Amino acid sequence: MNERTALLASIAETIKDYRSGELPPPTPEHVDRWIQQFDREVQLQMLREMDYVLKQTYFSLANVTNFLRDLVRTEKLVGQDPCAFWRTVNFLDIQQGGNSQTEMLELFDKVLQEQCGFRVTECGVESAVYLYLDDGLFTGNRVRRDLEAWIATDSPAAASLHVVTIALHSGGQHYANGRIRNALTATRKECAITWWRAIELEDRKAYSDTADVLRPTSIPDDAAVQDYVRGMRHPPTLRRPGNVGGKSLFSSDAGKQLLEQEFLKAGARIRGLCQNLGDTQRPLGHMTLETLGFGSLIVTFRNCPNNAPLALWVGDPWYPLFRRTTNSQTAIKHLFEDLTRDAGDER
Known part of the structure; x- marks a missing residue:
């Protein structure tokens, strides 16, 4: 088994219970289809870093249940x-x-x-x-x-x-x-x-240099990102390189910078591809304030937050690693369940 194959399998195993019962279980092929949307020369490096990061930031049903048991x-x-x-x-x-x-x-x-x-x-x-x-x-x-x-x-x-x-x-x-x-x-x-x-x-602006979320160290030489930054009223907050953050979610600062740069470029591209995204759906995730995005990499077995980079969850024509359930979809689902239940009661 080569390294790429092993990493695809490892990531799929880490996130195996994501939206279990609603979506097909994640497979190495699913992870591979997602990563192939990035430039070929960075795919293996991104897989290495995502394999490391998700082991710290993905909360499975077992993880959450154990936390609640401890809380009790x-x-x-x-x-x-x-x-x-x-x-x-x-x-x-x-x-x-x-x-x-x-x-x-x-x-x-x-x-x-x-x-x-x-x-x-x-x-x-x-x-x-x-x-x-x-x-x-x-x-x-x-x-x-x-x-x-x-x-x-x-x-x-x-x-x-x-x-x-x-x-x-x-x-x-x-x-x-x-x-x-x-x-x-x-x-x-x-x-x-x-x-x-x-x-x-840590995600406070004053502590950007030691943040546990994605805060790029520089603006990449990428047309879509450059256009996005030019449209901002104020220059984006950047961090000084050299720190992975207090929770050590990243394997190294180089690994963190890789995800920051690639997710920023992909997010800017996705905004051009997906015309239904609002202004607050920023390249690195939902944020009402004008920034490059929230940049969280936390995902639970239930759902992926829209505060995560767009490259993780936006769909059609982009292929997401974590397909999200939105609030409106949840409301429709429960309305349908209520109507079905009511119809059953009438029978």
């Missing part, structure tokens, strides 16, 4: 009697877009039954302890919008809130925390907020 028993959170603590918790299911919170709660429900013998729906009677669970915090907009709405309507005058995510990006957490605090002040409510995560990643 985390003494700093639950004290000496974990099951007694969980009996007091109100589990929020308030997400305004997508289905990640509901699905994560379903998974936590199984873990709670396994560890304590009762379900999420049996918890939280006459308690002011709340938990917001999701798979990832990126820009922070989703969690802050959900919690702003909850604070304005249903939250009590005083509460204790635990926000739990698999991946947390520090810039997004800082932004979301500030907006949530403003909402509490506006409503004159009190809420002690604690943040919990499996991994925390």
